[in-house]
Amino acid sequence: MHNIMVTGGAGFIGSNFVIYLLNKYKEYNVLVYDKLTYAGNLDNLLEVSGDPRYHFVREDICDAGSVAQAIEKYKIDTIVNFAAETHVDRSILNPDAFIQTSVYGTYVLLEAARRFCLQRYHQISTDEVYGHIPAGYSSKEDDKVDPRSPYAASKASADLMVNAYHVTYDLPVTITRGSNNIGPFQYPEKVVPLFATNAIDGEPLPVYGDGRQMREYQYVVDHCDAIDLVLHSGTIGEIYNIGTGLEMENLQMVEILLQAIDCPRDLIRHVKDRPGHDRRYSLNIDKIKALGWQPRHTPAEAIAATGRWYADNEWWWRKIKHGAFQDYYETQYGERLRQSTASNIQSSSYE
């Protein structure tokens, strides 16, 4: 493994992973292959932009010709696929691009991996493929997938195709399923950066429903660490969950965030819930721990560190929260916020 193509490498987790790889492995070359959708951002990669081992191609993973050209030109031996449309709320408004990229695009990459006999195809997946998980249980890798949003269904479909290429063509694949990532460079449509940046500007924080949904927030660099471990020590054909084993209610997350950036909790608004909102995700992480990994940050540490990063890096997010973002914000939140209520709900276990 020397020449790695990171598809979706200009997005949030992909760019953190590219920086991680180039810092850790002096002998690796990394090609970022990214379409630069609204979520792709070359500012994320400024730290490595002058590194001769870093290359960038702006193309779509659905374009088989461009994928083949990039693999040949950069002598790629490994693909790590982060490319996807990733926001559940946008998948509810318009699922089309989600299906295109995650279903058809993943197929294109798998075909290329097969044709060029790559050493490894690694798929970045999500805990959302398991669907809502009742209290008292944590998802294991061989549980059935039960996706409930168009986003989750597009990701589960990709996982099934990756597995089919392993079984049918003996393609050397691995899959990791991560929980909610937070940290530097996350597009401010996702809840933690949206709330951090809104709070810094004194804007309301639109909490969906009662805010008691449970998520397993993890620091993005811990996730990168685990992906790296699976790439180098994982068993071919296997799936690995990556999380913290620690979940919390969204309202707890909001309180930790507001404390970290010293903003008042009266910004919290309860707004109309997301349709089909999965109440709880929870991952069993015994399998990745058995490989020798464990998270370095608790969810609370990750939330506080992320809040502080957004407070310290207005240069990064201010230019994003203009233009098309504001149109999206009005569509998603305008009416909801006009009908919202201030919070009188206390989170149950964080005071």
Ligand code: NAD
């Ligand atoms: P992101 O939205 O920040 O970035 C996605 C990147 O993919 C962008 O750079 C975008 O330009 C690129 N892209 C989209 N469509 C493309 C296409 N057709 N061709 C080439 N590039 C394309 O996403 P993220 O949060 O960094 O997520 C990365 C991956 O991790 C996704 O596969 C996502 O499903 C998965 N994941 C995310 C989380 C999370 O909490 N963010 C958790 C678990 C898994």
Ligand code: TYD
């Ligand atoms: P999100 O960051 O969209 O990730 P996902 O839905 O993929 O888990 O949302 C995380 C949680 O925060 C989820 O329970 C939905 C909730 N949420 C809000 O309450 N308000 C918001 O404005 C957003 C974007 C999310």
